[in-house]
């Protein structure tokens with residue numbers, strides 16, 4: 276048996292800082308909205324996570340992939356070419372003079388190591404090729420791996436210097 280009566284104050288204002296309360300039935304429009312939202316949450320959950328499988332992580336990955344197509348990362352060659360500024364080449368010359376002259380000669384014309392200006396290359400004359408040869412060396416032939424000794428930045432500089440000295444392709 277319902278003892279429900281409309282607009283009756285529950286009468287505990289003294290416990291609640293003077294705030295009075297009714298216990299009226301919720302309006303139909305409000306209940307409709309509430310159950311509608313509950314139902315929609317279920318639909319949305321199934322649609323978003325199961326049918327479409329659209330997670331934010333997935334959307335992010337897709338955007339990153341699209342961005343990589345639109346703005347491709349520079350190749351190793353392009354990145355090196357960009358770093359090969361006149362200042363870097365000048366710095367590379369100093370590194371060459373203190374590390375490489377002994378085998379490749381002051382004019383890069385060779386000696387123990389090959390001529391680096393004649394346009395003939397054993398390991399390739401592109402900037403990235405030279406960078407790789409200098410970095411990894413040819414230990415079996417007496418060319419040191421300079422990467423661990425000089426570090427990548429100085430290797431790139433000396434490679435830029437060698438590349439710019441006439442023989443580079």
Ligand code: HEC
Pocket residue numbers: 370371374375376377378379387388389391395396397398399405408409413416417418419421433434437
């Ligand atoms: C101890 C002697 C020695 C020193 C020092 C040396 N090189 Fe070499 N380098 C060689 C030899 C020998 C080769 C040939 C390797 C081969 O036959 O594959 C070579 C090869 C190279 C090549 C590849 C040439 C080609 O035809 O593909 C490059 C570039 C090069 N050296 C750059 C350098 C640079 C830059 C330095 C200084 C950081 C350096 N080298 C120091 C001995 C040396």
